[in-house]
Amino acid sequence: xxxxxxxxxxxxxxxxxxxxxxxxxxxxxxxxxxxxxxxxxxxxxxxxxxxxxxxxxxxxxxxxxxxxxxxxxxxxxxxxxxxxxxxxxxxxxxxxxxxxxxxxxxxxxxxxxxxxxxxxxxxxxxxxxxxxxxxxxxxxxxxxxxxxxxxxxxxxxxxxxxxxxxxxxxxxxxxxxxxxxxxxxxxxxxxxxxxxxxxxxxxxxxxxxxxxxxxxxxxxxxxxxxxxxxxxxxxxxxxxxxxxxxxxxxxxxxxxxxxxxxxxxxxxxxxxxxxxxxxxxxxxxxxxxxxxxxxx
Amino acid sequence: xxxxxxxxxxxxxxxxxxxxxxxxxxxxxxxxxxxxxxxxxxxxxxxxxxxxxxxxxxxxxxxxxxxxxxxxxxxxxxxxxxxxxxxxxxxxxxxxxxxxxxxxxxxxxxxxxxxxxxxxxxxxxxxxxxxxxxxxxxxxxxxxxxxxxxxxxxxxxxxxxxxxxxxxxxxxxxxxxxxxxx
Numbered sequence: 001x002x003x004x005x006x007x008x009x010x011x012x013x014x015x016x017x018x019x020x021x022x023x024x025x026x027x028x029x030x031x032x033x034x035x036x037x038x039x040x041x042x043x044x045x046x047x048x049x050x051x052x053x054x055x056x057x058x059x060x061x062x063x064x065x066x067x068x069x070x071x072x073x074x075x076x077x078x079x080x081x082x083x084x085x086x087x088x089x090x091x092x093x094x095x096x097x098x099x100x101x102x103x104x105x106x107x108x109x110x111x112x113x114x115x116x117x118x119x120x121x122x123x124x125x126x127x128x129x130x131x132x133x134x135x136x137x138x139x140x141x142x143x144x145x146x147x148x149x150x151x152x153x154x155x156x157x158x159x160x161x162x163x164x165x166x167x168x169x170x171x172x173x174x175x176x177x178x179x180x181x182x183x184x185x186x187x188x189x190x191x192x193x194x195x196x197x198x199x200x201x202x203x204x205x206x207x208x209x210x211x212x213x214x215x216x217x218x219x220x221x222x223x224x225x226x227x228x229x230x231x232x233x234x235x236x237x238x239x240x241x242x243x244x245x246x247x248x249x250x251x252x253x254x255x256x257x258x259x260x261x262x263x264x265x266x267x268x269x270x271x272x273x274x275x276x277x278x279x280x281x282x283x284x285x286x287x288x289x290x291x292x293x294x295x296x
Numbered sequence: 297x298x299x300x301x302x303x304x305x306x307x308x309x310x311x312x313x314x315x316x317x318x319x320x321x322x323x324x325x326x327x328x329x330x331x332x333x334x335x336x337x338x339x340x341x342x343x344x345x346x347x348x349x350x351x352x353x354x355x356x357x358x359x360x361x362x363x364x365x366x367x368x369x370x371x372x373x374x375x376x377x378x379x380x381x382x383x384x385x386x387x388x389x390x391x392x393x394x395x396x397x398x399x400x401x402x403x404x405x406x407x408x409x410x411x412x413x414x415x416x417x418x419x420x421x422x423x424x425x426x427x428x429x430x431x432x433x434x435x436x437x438x439x440x441x442x443x444x445x446x447x448x449x450x451x452x453x454x455x456x457x458x459x460x461x462x463x464x465x466x467x468x469x470x471x472x473x474x475x476x477x478x
Contacts, residue, residue, distance in 0.1 A: 010465060011458065018330040019329035030350075031310070034314070109344065
């Protein structure tokens, strides 16, 4: 039994533990955002945005790019967000933070630019992607718009490499991992995903991305599914050798998968979105996906 | 000095705001990391808070109150960060969590584990009261003022949090540890 005085001393000692220094890179990121973040001017009880000259030019340029992308999508048919890797328009990238691509950090709001990312589980494999404003890094392997992949309007791009084991049942997933595990090829993964129950899957399409061949496939989580009825309240697609799990953020989530063979390593680029994801966010997600280049 | 920087930053001087951020950033990080108990989440919260502070700086009427005002923004960023991460926290997390930089020898591994588990069960609002009271050393009236809540609410949160943490230490029939220095 710990008496209260002793317990309070322990509690205080515990609360005093922690980090004491903000890394320099955070100041650098904040500094990078000052130029493009509008300061609000306060006039009595009213507030209105004050746009500086540089930000104004940036917003105008961004608007032109977004309008161009949306216009292209409207003209090219209803396949918004669908597999179309070889002929999608390339966005005009925002200015990169520096000449060379920086490492995608573990977390944090990103300065628009090009970053090197490392797909989860893919030791040694890296690629670059280019993000516009408003995207956050996640675990060096993913980017999320507004730091949220949540329904009803989130958007995110995740990347995986190497071995993945697909759950036999994404809802009642406990004990459903196959033994032997899902095979190592693109076709093995596609077959395992198509065999999962409760997935509304598109027809697989052959693609070539940055010179690497593979398959595009769109999977959808049933819109009327109550996750509370699933094991641990989670709807899961796969897991990897390190124990990281691709679980889904809500009913109705779409996942456009690019499953590629990159020099013998299987890579999955997973674009997650919802019916409620805005056209602008969809265009940005597609532009990020199309900007991916694998480092040889 | 700080007053001058605030005045200049309010007029859009980015250099002045950068200097302000660097003077206040470590304290903000200390607060956020003690509330969130995760260095990566704390960095995200402070980064978001500093950007918000820049955007909202013109609404700060008293330049001398910059740091308490900034701490309030950090707290709200911690609230948002804690809630935002609830469903993404396990996916893709393959990197080891870094150890805290400040560690108290008084705490045994078992104490720390018990307290860590109990602390994570507290609401982020209760954690904020604990940190403002114990880490910043503020009296409850000032804690309430800083967090913009009634004093009774602040006291209630502290009482509930303390009770929960005390209970965690009593939860198992541990033998008294010889590692403890008391």
